[in-house]
Amino acid sequence: MSEDVIRPRPVVDTTLPEELREDLLREAVAPESRHARDDGQAASRALRLREGGVQLLGVGFTLVLALLTAGWYLGMVIVSIGLIAYVGALAVRKEADPLVRAVGGAIGAGAFAAAPLWLFDLLPQDPPGGVPWLLFGLLVGLVTADTLTAQVPETPEEHHRDRVLLPDDISAADHGLLVAVQQTIDRVTDARVELGSSDTLDTARGLSVLREQEWRIASLLARQRELRRGYVRRWQQASSPRVREVLRPQREHLTAVEGHIRARVDQIVEYGRLVDESVLAHREWEQCQEALAATDDYADLRAEASLMSLPSPEVADLADTAEVARRVRDDSVARVHAATTGLAELPEH
Incomplete structure (x- = not known):
C-alpha cells in the first residue's frame, strides 16, 4: 500500500471556534491556495506599484499641461489635490506602514495649511516655479515608500498556523x-x-x-x-x-x-x-x-386465498351445464355417425 493511500487528513485544534476550524481545514486541504497566496503577495506589491505609477503619470501629465497652459496657480491646485487625496487614502489603509503614514500625514497637513497662503494671494510674491514640482516630488516619494513598505495583511490561516x-x-x-x-x-x-x-x-x-x-x-x-x-x-x-x-x-x-x-x-x-x-x-x-x-x-x-380451496357453487353449476351440453353433443354425433354408416352399407343395384 502506497503512502498516499494511508495519508491522513490535516488536523485542526478543537479549541478554536467551529467556523474558524472549518476555514482552516479547507485551507489546509487545498495547498495550491497557499502557494497562490504566496505568489499573490509579490503580485499584489507589483500591482500597487503599477497603480501608483499610473496615478503619478496622471498627476504629472496634468501638471505639465497646467504649467504650460495656465501657469503655476493651476499646477499648484492639481498637485496639491493629488497629494492630499493620496495622504487621505494612506491614512485609512491598514496595510500602510505606520512611519510612512505619519510622514504622509505631516506632508498632507503642511500642504493643506499652506494652500490658503497662495490660494488667496496672502504671499507677498508668487512662489517659485519649482514649488509645484517639489510637491510632485513629495508625492512620488510617498507612493514609492508606501509601495515598498506596505504589508500584506496576515490571513487567519497564517495567524493560526501553529x-x-x-x-x-x-x-x-x-x-x-x-x-x-x-x-x-x-x-x-x-x-x-x-x-x-x-x-x-x-x-x-x-x-x-x-x-x-x-x-x-x-x-x-x-x-x-x-x-x-x-x-x-x-x-x-x-x-x-x-x-x-x-x-x-x-x-x-x-x-x-x-x-x-x-x-x-x-x-x-x-x-x-x-x-x-x-x-x-x-x-x-x-x-x-x-x-x-x-x-x-x-x-x-x-x-383470503384460503377460501379458494373450497368448491365454488357457481363454478360447479357451470361445470354441470358444460357436462350436459357435452353429452347432448356426444349423442348427436353418435346419431349422425350411425346414420352415415348405415347409408354406406346399402346394397348397390
Missing part, C-alpha cells in the same frame, strides 16, 4: 495511527446519519471526544517526530559508545510514547468497531420491525 497539523508534520511511519483515528471518526459520522432520531449512541458527544483525541494524538505524533529526528541526529553524531549509552533513555522514552499512543488508538478503533456493531444491530432491528409490520398483510392475503 493550530493546524499537516500530514508532513507527522512521520510517515506514524500516518497509520492517525488514519485509524480518522477512519473511526468517519464511521461515527456515518452512524450518526444512519441512526438519525434513534441515536442511542450519543454520537454527537462521541464525535466531540474523538476530534479532541485526534488533535491530542496528532500533536503528540508531531512532537515525537521532532524529538525522534533530534535523537537520530545525536545518535549518528555520537563519537563513542558511551555517548550512545547516554542517549539510551531518549530511545526508551520514544518507544514508551509510541506504545502509549498506540494503546489509545487501539481503544478508539475498538470503539469504532462497537459503533459498527451497534449500527448493524439497529439496522437488523429496523428490518425486523418492518418485516413484522408487513406480516399482517401476508396473513390477510393467505386468509
Whole structure:
C-alpha cells in the first residue's frame, strides 16, 4: 500500500471556534491556495506599484499641461489635490506602514495649511516655479515608500498556523495511527446519519471526544517526530559508545510514547468497531420491525386465498351445464355417425 493511500487528513485544534476550524481545514486541504497566496503577495506589491505609477503619470501629465497652459496657480491646485487625496487614502489603509503614514500625514497637513497662503494671494510674491514640482516630488516619494513598505495583511490561516497539523508534520511511519483515528471518526459520522432520531449512541458527544483525541494524538505524533529526528541526529553524531549509552533513555522514552499512543488508538478503533456493531444491530432491528409490520398483510392475503380451496357453487353449476351440453353433443354425433354408416352399407343395384 502506497503512502498516499494511508495519508491522513490535516488536523485542526478543537479549541478554536467551529467556523474558524472549518476555514482552516479547507485551507489546509487545498495547498495550491497557499502557494497562490504566496505568489499573490509579490503580485499584489507589483500591482500597487503599477497603480501608483499610473496615478503619478496622471498627476504629472496634468501638471505639465497646467504649467504650460495656465501657469503655476493651476499646477499648484492639481498637485496639491493629488497629494492630499493620496495622504487621505494612506491614512485609512491598514496595510500602510505606520512611519510612512505619519510622514504622509505631516506632508498632507503642511500642504493643506499652506494652500490658503497662495490660494488667496496672502504671499507677498508668487512662489517659485519649482514649488509645484517639489510637491510632485513629495508625492512620488510617498507612493514609492508606501509601495515598498506596505504589508500584506496576515490571513487567519497564517495567524493560526501553529493550530493546524499537516500530514508532513507527522512521520510517515506514524500516518497509520492517525488514519485509524480518522477512519473511526468517519464511521461515527456515518452512524450518526444512519441512526438519525434513534441515536442511542450519543454520537454527537462521541464525535466531540474523538476530534479532541485526534488533535491530542496528532500533536503528540508531531512532537515525537521532532524529538525522534533530534535523537537520530545525536545518535549518528555520537563519537563513542558511551555517548550512545547516554542517549539510551531518549530511545526508551520514544518507544514508551509510541506504545502509549498506540494503546489509545487501539481503544478508539475498538470503539469504532462497537459503533459498527451497534449500527448493524439497529439496522437488523429496523428490518425486523418492518418485516413484522408487513406480516399482517401476508396473513390477510393467505386468509383470503384460503377460501379458494373450497368448491365454488357457481363454478360447479357451470361445470354441470358444460357436462350436459357435452353429452347432448356426444349423442348427436353418435346419431349422425350411425346414420352415415348405415347409408354406406346399402346394397348397390
